[in-house]
Amino acid sequence: MTDSRLDTLRSWLKGLKPSWQLDLPSLAPASADASFRRYFRIESKNPEFGTLIVMDAPPQHEPLDAFLKVDLLLAEAGLNVPKILEQNVVEGFLLLNDLGTKTYLAELNPESADHLYKDATHALVQMQLASKPDVLPNYDEALLQRELDLFPEWYLKKHLQMELMEVQESQIKQAFALIIKNNLAQEKVYVHRDFHSRNLMVTEVNNPGVIDFQDAVYGPITYDAASLWRDAYIAWPEERVIDWVIKFWEEGRKAGLPMTDDFGQFYRDFEWMGLQRHLKVLGIFARLFHRDGKDGYLKDIPLVLEYAIATAHRYIELKPLARILESTRTSVTQNKSV
16 A cells, blocks of 8 residues: 555544544555545544544545535435544545444345345435435436446447447337336436445444445436345345335335335336346446456346346337347356356
C-alpha cells in the first residue's frame, strides 16, 4: 500500500487521531467494489467504536455528494446505514462507523434465509415509504435504455465476439422496448439499485446494515426486490422466492405502498424488472473484465444468464430474446472452464 492517495489518506487520518483515538498502523484493506472506491478498516480506542471504516473515493471518479445525500435520506427513513463521522469531500475521504464483516451472502443458508430476508423486507419497505419525487435522479427511459444497451455492446459483441444478424438486432430492440414499457409503468419509489446479499450486513441491532447506495434513483417499485431475490450471487428455489415476494407485497400494501392489488401482476412486474437488471448485469460483468481488468465477476455470469433465460421463456413476447440468450450458453460454459 504505497500509492499516493494512500499517503494523502494517512495524512488526513493523522489529523483525526486525537479525536477518534485511531491506531494508525492498524489501517488495512477492508473491501473493494466494482467502482473506483475502496475501503479500509482501522482500529480505535474510542469507547464507542472498536473499529472504523475509511472510504477512499477519488473525486474525479466517485464524488461524494450522492453518497452523503442518500446516506442522510436512508438514515432519516430509519435504515441502518453508515454514520458519517468525519468527511473530507475535497480529497474524497470519509470516516464511518463499522457495520461489521458479516454480509448476507456469507450468512444466508436454507435455515437463516427466512429471518434475514424478513429483516431486509422491512428495511426495503421503510425506504420505499420515505419516497418523494424530485429528490433523487429519475430512473427514466434514457437510463433504462443505456443500461440495456450494455448487454449487446459488452456481453454479446465484446465478450462473446457474437456477430448479430439483422433479425436478431431487431428482436433485441423489440424486447428492450417491451421491457422498458413495463418498467416505466410501475409505481415509483426510492431505488437502492444494488440491494442484494453483498451490500446487506448482518447486524445485531436494526438488521440489516445497508451499504453501497450512492447510485440510488427514483424508479420502479419492484427493482430492489428483484435485486434481492434474483441475486447474482446466490440462487433459491422458485417457490421460496415467490413466498418472499408475497411477504414483501403484503407488508408493503399493509404499510400503504402503491402496490397493485393483483399479486400476479406484481410478480410479472418483478420478473420483467429482474430481466432488465440481469441483461444490464451481463453487460456490466463483461465490461468490468474487458475494460477494467476485473475478472472476479465472470464466474457469476452463468447464474445471471440462467435467470434471464428462464424469465424470457415464461413470456411469449420475449421468446425471441430467450432464443438469443440460449445461444450464448455454450460460449459461457467454455469461458468459465478456461
